[in-house]
Amino acid sequence: MPLDVFLLWANKLPAAQKCVGQNKLQISHRPATYSTQLTHSSAFTSSSASSSLALIHRLLSFAMACHSTLLLEAAAGTAVASSKANTCRPCPPCRFAFRSVSTGRFQMEVKAGWSSVRADHGSTSVKEFDVPLLSAGQVVDQLKAFEQKRLRKPSNVAMYSSIFGGITTDFSAMVVPLDDHMVHRGHGVFDTAAIMNGYLYELDQHLDRFIRSAAMAKINPPFDSSIIRNILIRTASASRCSQGALRYWLSAGPGDFYLSPSGCLQSALYAVAYETRLPEFKGCKVVTSSIPIKSPQFAIMKSVNYLPNVLSKMEAEENEAFAGIWLDDEGYIAEGPNMNVAFVTEEKELLMPQFDKILSGCTAKRVLVLAEKLVEERKLRRVRLGKVTVQEGKRAREMMLIGSGILVKPVIQWDQDIISDGKEGSVTEALFNLIVEDMRSGPPSVRVPVPY
Structure with a gap:
């Protein structure tokens, strides 16, 4: 060699x-x-x-x-x-x-x-x-040894795999076959649900989007939705995680190393529940991303191909910013790398880019519903979706990022422009508190109990 x-x-x-x-x-x-x-x-x-x-x-x-x-x-x-x-x-x-x-x-x-x-x-x-040519037992030993060297060892983690047909809490066993087409061809979709105080938040909403993404990716799930739902709940239960996240994937499955999935015996389902902390409410800086945005066909699908998203995030970090903001093919504001964007206009409207060219965020859609309470309290005049120019966004009273991992995060600077007075906005903070309250004590339609 x-x-x-x-x-x-x-x-x-x-x-x-x-x-x-x-x-x-x-x-x-x-x-x-x-x-x-x-x-x-x-x-x-x-x-x-x-x-x-x-x-x-x-x-x-x-x-x-x-x-x-x-x-x-x-x-x-x-x-x-x-x-x-x-x-x-x-x-x-x-x-x-x-x-x-x-x-x-x-x-x-x-x-x-x-x-x-x-x-x-x-x-x-x-x-x-x-x-060395290792036996299966030696591979397991090496995986366990590798996990002992991790600097950041996750706690309260459980993984389900349809490949071995069960759940494991041994982190060294949480592996995916290399010939899985999700690994070497990116042929897979995923979604995430938050875990708060022993409840899965918006599990059904995320699961519906998960199944839609799989259909767009031409992946037939190995089980029907009710069985997948049960598997996800059991995985969260096995983790003993009361606050964290549940992430799950549908793959074309293992089979070979060719481009076509025709050699795959069956699609595969994977799920991982793990601990996370509640995100803090703190203002951040964003930059306009120079990484090309995905075409609408792929942007509205939550596929595992997140390379553009990763590069956009890295570009932002290189500029000491939290995230990059994508513009669509017409120059209107689109979304962040894994979050939606919203604004409070001078007319006290909560304005969010429409979902025809971007991913319809489950958390963003829930925020739109909860924001009606602020309309009732006259803190907002109305809530609407529409096209937003960069100039409108930078002139807004408030700007925020919305996603399941960050909930509602205030933006105080975009590129070199300070948003309003450069402080976290009151409406943004109210929406953050509303979503946290909804996660803790919302209706059964958004909270599914985990039977530990």
């Missing part, structure tokens, strides 16, 4: 042709064709190198011949010498360590030390590494 990636760490890098960034040198070489392949019998020795620079030069050549990327990291205070060997300055003791991260059966470790100004090389060791 070719050595695909080469990593070199140095406590002190004595010589380099070019240093970039923070004491890092990265050299990539990808020829159109190459014939050199590194096998378990290949070896590299540094005994013939007469200087530290000569050693580095040989290592670079070796990496390039292997169609690889070489990364050198130097500590602060590194002495950088000329690229000519005869001008290389003596250097203090240093060590290099190489590690192959390819899937081949070869791993090379090279350690070179300088103990004097003569730059004589120390020891060189080459070690073979066999990728």
Whole structure:
């Protein structure tokens, strides 16, 4: 197997042709064709190198011949010498360590030390590494060991899988087959319901959208809606989670690695219940997203293809913002990466973009219903859906994001524009309190008890 990636760490890098960034040198070489392949019998020795620079030069050549990327990291205070060997300055003791991260059966470790100004090389060791063939039991042991290393270990978690036909609370067993078409082709849909004080909030509303998304994705569920509903409730119960979320997926199922799902034996259902905290009511900044919005056909479907959403979120974080705001093909305000947007206009209207080109958020639709209470109290004049321009949005009295994970989150800045006085709005706060109250003590139509 070719050595695909080469990593070199140095406590002190004595010589380099070019240093970039923070004491890092990265050299990539990808020829159109190459014939050199590194096998378990290949070896590299540094005994013939007469200087530290000569050693580095040989290592670079070796990496390039292997169609690889070489990364050198130097500590602060590194002495950088000329690229000519005869001008290389003596250097203090240093060590290099190489590690192959390819899937081949070869791993090379090279350690070179300088103990004097003569730059004589120390020891060189080459070690073979066999990728083990594991039994099913050994795989389970490795998964358990991996979970023990997690920095953030989730609590009160349970997973259902139609593949193994039951629920597990062992996090290391919460796996999905690699040949599942949801994994390698993105052919799947999902949805989420919140858990509050031992009740599933808007389970039926989310489940209805879940089934609609599956129909649009041409996935026939393995069970009817009533059985799926029962499975979801039992999964939440097994988790012992009283406040959190229940997320569930419908996949075309495992079968093969082709594009068409025709080789899939049956669709698959997965569900996970896990603990979360109640989101805080705090103002945030948003930015206009430069990531292209999904076409309406895919935007109104809650599919697992969230790459545009993720990139939009990452772009926002790179600009020290909470979320990106998408505009539709006509330039009107659409939605956030996983939340709806709403405004309180100067006329005291609660205005939300219509759902014809975006996902119809269950929480957003519930907020529209609860907002009628504020109309009765004359805190709002009316509630409506419609087209919203960027100018209207930025001139609004209040701006908010709405979703099951954030509930109602105030926006106090959009790009460089401050929304109103730059403070969380009173209507936004009232809607946040209404949705929390609804989750805690709302009618049976939105609260399903979990039988722990």
